[in-house]
Amino acid sequence: MHVKVNGQTIEIFAGARVRDVLRKYSRAEWTLVMKNKKKVSDAHGHEVGLDGELNGGEELVIQARAAAGPRL
Amino acid sequence: MKRLLPAGPARRLLFLALLGVFVLSSCVNLPRPPAEARVVPAPAEAHIVIFHSNDVHGKIDNFAKVAAIIKTERKSSTDVFFFSAGDNFAGDPVIDRADPPGGPMMELLDRLGLDVLCLGNHEFDYGLEILRKFPARIPTVSANIEAPPGVLPALRPWVVLKTKAGIKIVVFGLIQIEPGNGLPSTHPDRIKELRFSKPLARALEMKKLRASSQVLIGLTHLGHEQDLLLAGEMPEIDVIIGGHSHTRVNPAESVNGVLVAQAGSDNAYLGRIDLLVMNGRVVEKKGRLIDLNLVKDEDETIKAIITKIYRNPELARVIAKAPLEIGGKNALGSLMTDAIRKAHGLDIAFQNNGGIRLNRLPLDITLKDVYTLEPFGNQIVEIIMTPAEIRSLIKNSWEKKNDIDLQVSGMTYTVRADSANRIKDIKLNNPDGSPLAEDRTYKVGLSSFIASAYSFSHQDPGRSLYATTADDIILYLQSGIDLGMYRDVRRAFSEKPPEASRN
Numbered sequence: 001m002h003v004k005v006n007g008q009t010i011e012i013f014a015g016a017r018v019r020d021v022l023r024k025y026s027r028a029e030w031t032l033v034m035k036n037k038k039k040v041s042d043a044h045g046h047e048v049g050l051d052g053e054l055n056g057g058e059e060l061v062i063q064a065r066a067a068a069g070p071r072l
Numbered sequence: 073m074k075r076l077l078p079a080g081p082a083r084r085l086l087f088l089a090l091l092g093v094f095v096l097s098s099c100v101n102l103p104r105p106p107a108e109a110r111v112v113p114a115p116a117e118a119h120i121v122i123f124h125s126n127d128v129h130g131k132i133d134n135f136a137k138v139a140a141i142i143k144t145e146r147k148s149s150t151d152v153f154f155f156s157a158g159d160n161f162a163g164d165p166v167i168d169r170a171d172p173p174g175g176p177m178m179e180l181l182d183r184l185g186l187d188v189l190c191l192g193n194h195e196f197d198y199g200l201e202i203l204r205k206f207p208a209r210i211p212t213v214s215a216n217i218e219a220p221p222g223v224l225p226a227l228r229p230w231v232v233l234k235t236k237a238g239i240k241i242v243v244f245g246l247i248q249i250e251p252g253n254g255l256p257s258t259h260p261d262r263i264k265e266l267r268f269s270k271p272l273a274r275a276l277e278m279k280k281l282r283a284s285s286q287v288l289i290g291l292t293h294l295g296h297e298q299d300l301l302l303a304g305e306m307p308e309i310d311v312i313i314g315g316h317s318h319t320r321v322n323p324a325e326s327v328n329g330v331l332v333a334q335a336g337s338d339n340a341y342l343g344r345i346d347l348l349v350m351n352g353r354v355v356e357k358k359g360r361l362i363d364l365n366l367v368k369d370e371d372e373t374i375k376a377i378i379t380k381i382y383r384n385p386e387l388a389r390v391i392a393k394a395p396l397e398i399g400g401k402n403a404l405g406s407l408m409t410d411a412i413r414k415a416h417g418l419d420i421a422f423q424n425n426g427g428i429r430l431n432r433l434p435l436d437i438t439l440k441d442v443y444t445l446e447p448f449g450n451q452i453v454e455i456i457m458t459p460a461e462i463r464s465l466i467k468n469s470w471e472k473k474n475d476i477d478l479q480v481s482g483m484t485y486t487v488r489a490d491s492a493n494r495i496k497d498i499k500l501n502n503p504d505g506s507p508l509a510e511d512r513t514y515k516v517g518l519s520s521f522i523a524s525a526y527s528f529s530h531q532d533p534g535r536s537l538y539a540t541t542a543d544d545i546i547l548y549l550q551s552g553i554d555l556g557m558y559r560d561v562r563r564a565f566s567e568k569p570p571e572a573s574r575n
Binding site: 001011014017019020049050051052053055056 | 248295296300319320337338455521523525536
């Protein structure tokens with residue numbers, strides 16, 4: 001099946017989860033997601049879990065997490 | 073009877089104010105006003121609260137908080153419901169390996185007062201026999217599953233719930249199916265007695281339920297993208313509460329007039345929907361997620377049950393006795409790949425060294441040892457591969473550390489490298505020593521990690537077999553196999569000049 005990550009089409013095995021597609025897309029981006037520096041959202045801006053199950057044709061967006069404000 | 077709520081815009085404002093109080097009180101335990109000071113809706117009207125979760129996947133820790141929230145709400149509100157949008161099973165050995173599998177999850181959902189369960193694809197992971205043990209009190213819904221009589225007695229397309237004032241809430245269920253085989257994402261052998269139809273087409277037949285209900289809810293396990301399509305097709309639905317894609321929809325969004333909700337996964341959030349019904353229809357609807365990590369209150373009874381569940385004696389049960397301690401990457405990797413290959417009738421299976429997380433198995437092997445050996449829950453992926461593609465995989469694995477990285481079953485291989493660790497050739501042999509046939513393809517099993525993190529050529533994109541490596545190892549060990557065969561076993565070799573080894 002095909003899933004888009006940041007606009008790039010990734011071919012992945014049927015039954016893949018979000019984490020599988022991210023690993024295939026970019027090892028560097030995957031590492032940043034695992035370190036919680038980046039998050040993964042769907043095409044509508046909703047954050048998705050890494051074990052989220054995917055259907056072909058879906059879109060994912062990896063983006064930086066908003067920096068935490070200064071501690072008061 | 074005199075109405076207690078004002079009419080028109082003032083009524084809306086009052087509802088929103090009440091909603092704010094309910095939501096805040098469930099999160100931060102604000103002191104409640106005395107009962108006589110609260111505004112009670114007239115019988116023809118109702119403020120309905122629906123809590124919902126999805127894709128819990130065996131993560132039971134926060135259920136004591138969920139119980140506290142629901143209990144508190146039930147003290148102050150008349151009509152409080154709790155729905156599950158599926159996939160409560162699969163993902164934690166404490167639940168997966170209980171006796172019966174999933175038993176503690178069923179007990180907890182029952183004690184939490186679950187009102188409706190929509191079956192998810194992972195509800196089938198333990199087989200239909202286990203699913204039949206689900207508490208009869210909890211109706212399970214899915215309109216696009218057809219089961220022969222007696223196979224899933226509790227299953228129905230929809231269920232009718234009633235508020236104290238008699239308002240009818242109709243809840244219908246839908247489960248996802250894969251476009252390729254038309255089945256939910258689980259192993260086909262587990263669901264061969266059932267028939268599945270396309271969820272969105274089946275949903276359109278649910279339009280008829282609108283006429284007989286004041287509130288129509290789709291409780292789905294389709295994924296958020298499909299829920300949005302459903303909302304676009306069926307404005308007759310008041311609320312869609314979804315699962316499967318592990319999407320945090322916060323707040324719930326309105327699409328085509330339909331409120332669409334989903335509460336992430338792993339019991340990290342509890343969804344809350346507030347509905348105001350007046351004159352037989354929903355006039356206000358809101359949804360948001362409660363972050364359970366921020367909730368302090370816990371129900372002590374449920375907390376004690378969870379503590380007991382974590383003492384699961386099954387994990388310490390000996391499932392196999394070995395005549396020797398099986399240790400080292402070669403022996404453990406050989407055992408793991410033999411288990412994968414045998415479980416799925418594959419020609420060849422691979423396991424990467426990094427995924428072997430135990431140095432040696434003890435003589436008395438327990439379930440806990442297996443989950444320590446393979447703690448990742450990686451799924452097995454089948455890919456049809458040519459020998460050239462298998463070489464491409466081995467080449468990429470070699471280049472990661474300039475050494476053997478993949479253990480194998482169903483064949484042996486030898487990597488010959490030069491002094492700079494560049495591969496000169498890779499020989500692939502059958503277990504009897506003859507070369508692999510270059511003109512045929514092989515059914516190869518890989519972990520989902522190898523299938524996604526390794527770079528190799530393969531025409532066939534592959535498919536998940538919906539089993540984990542740990543599942544396969546447990547089955548293999550329980551089959552009574554002679555574990556003495558793993559003494560000094562080795563199937564992956566390298567030949568390189570001595571100076572290359574130092575690099």
